[in-house]
Amino acid sequence: MRQRDENKIQGIREKAIEMITNEGLENFGINKLAKAAGVSPATIYIYYKDKDDLITQISVDEGMRMCAAILEGFDPEMTFEEGLWIQWKNRAKYSLNNQEGASFYEQLRNSTYREKMVKAIHDEMGKKAGPFMKNAIERGEINDITIEVFWSVAIAPLYSLVRFHQEGHCFKDRIFVFSEKIMKETFDYVIKALKK
Amino acid sequence: MRQRDENKIQGIREKAIEMITNEGLENFGINKLAKAAGVSPATIYIYYKDKDDLITQISVDEGMRMCAAILEGFDPEMTFEEGLWIQWKNRAKYSLNNQEGASFYEQLRNSTYREKMVKAIHDEMGKKAGPFMKNAIERGEINDITIEVFWSVAIAPLYSLVRFHQEGHCFKDRIFVFSEKIMKETFDYVIKALKK
DNA sequence: TTTTTAAATGAGCGAACGCTCACTTATCTT
DNA sequence: AAGATAAGTGAGCGTTCGCTCATTTAAAAA
Structure with missing residues (x-):
């Protein structure tokens, strides 16, 4: 055949x-x-079965690629600061090397396809990120916090930075450009917030 | 007539x-x-001129309503901590009292309508948020940082929390519910990060 | 009351939509 | 070489889409 x-x-x-x-x-x-x-x-x-199935499949697929990219070289046994920094660097690299995929993911995450695409990705991330947070708490590196607060303080700022870059955000005629220096500066604020 | x-x-x-x-x-x-x-x-x-115009107009309108809600009772001359806390409370209230409007805004902000809707809102917020940040820096309350880093560290975590709530985010069979206590806990991390 | 103006309408146009089916093409097995 | 199987096709179906127009309705101006 x-x-x-x-x-x-x-x-x-x-x-x-x-x-x-x-x-x-x-x-x-x-x-x-x-x-x-x-x-x-x-x-x-x-x-693909139909248009809906096509969009759903491609969304989940791109989400999984992002997960894999973020978790590259990451280990839940790592130090809190080291593990978080790897995730930040990976996530930034993914967005910069794959602008279309990243924008696509963000658009669908905020659409009615969210429910269909998010579960698989959420499970994939939770498998490693859950233990990572737990380890950091048990080792006394950070306070005992719920995963949503953790995500909001430790990860959301990075997503925001990347988005400003992708949007070509402009303030008083100065276009924002993402850089490792800016990322490190922001990361240091996050570490200061969470470290005991 | x-x-x-x-x-x-x-x-x-x-x-x-x-x-x-x-x-x-x-x-x-x-x-x-x-x-x-x-x-x-x-x-x-x-x-409305056409479908595109309808979506654009309603988007900008909803964005302006959100701006007005966030800035209610806010003054750029406020203390950094006080001013930021008011914005957090206002933003949370807006989302909780106006779930549909908030979800709508978020969906369009991540669509191709972003450029059309964001400028007016950006200007409106920048008018007060810019001086507020500048004052806080001049008073020595926070370090001198760019507006994008500020937003990413000071505001993005709140948006993330609200989103978890609206999505009905679930982790290990526990549904996340937004509360003033959770908001204050997160806010305290942010203050710790930014305060000198 | 009559005239004027603009709001409001429902039927329906041409175009684009998601999707299908009868059919052709390429590559496997025999 | 012949047969079997599944990939791949293009024309076009029924439906819905964005939008318009001839007409009606309501209220201000005369």
Whole structure:
């Protein structure tokens, strides 16, 4: 039998992310995607049940890629400061090297697809981030806090920084540019907040 | 001449927010909106140039309402801690009393409408938040930092907390519930991070 | 009361939508 | 070489989309 053309599948995936990022989820359509990816509309339905399934699958897939990128070289047994810093660096690297994927993920995380895409990612992250936080508390490095407060203080600031960069945020004619120096400065505030 | 029915205009606005929040921007349509609001599709075009204009106008409007809510009782001359705490309380109150508006705002802020809606809001907030930060630096309450780092450390954690609440975030069968106690706990970390 | 003005309408246009089906193409097994 | 299987296609279906227009309705101006 004839075998699948992996280039075709990847092409569909990449064009979908590109189109949703640049034109928005509300302007995304199967006929347009088929034309952009150079395939027949019917081909898309070989790989995806329907439009909803396509968006959901690609969302989860991109989320998993982000998770894998963030956790690269990370170990829950690491020191609190060391482990958190690795996650920060990884997350920044992912966004900078994969702008479209990062914007796509952020747009869908704030859409009605959130519920469909978040569970798998949440489980994947929780598997390592949960023990990491627990270890840091048991070792007496940080106070005993709930995971949501931890995330809000330790991770949210980084996401915010990355977003300012991606948006090309402008304040008084000065465009914000992300840098390791800025990231380290922000990281130091976070460490100061959480370390006993 | 006949005068405009303000209830009709408000009805269109509210139904639009309701529909976009619950069904997503990608499933939002003028014909559906007209039916839901109990008006003719043609009526909508008396008030809005086209679909894009409707979404943009309602986005900016909701953003301005949020700004006004956040800055209620706030003064840039306030102490750093006092001023920041008021903004936190106001922002939390806005989200809790106006869940649909808050979700709507968040969804559009992460869509391709971001550029169209953000400028007016950014200006409105910057007018008071800029001097506030500057005062706090001049008084020696906090270090001299760029506005993006400030926002990421001082405000982003609150947005994150509110979002966990709105999403009904769940970790190990425990649903996260926002409370003043949790907010104060998080706020204290932020103050510890930023205060000299 | 009549005239004037703009709000408000419902039917419906052309275009675009998600999706399907009869069919062709490529590669496997025999 | 022939048969089997699944990948891949393009035309086009029924539906919904954004939007318009001829018309009606209500209230201000005369």
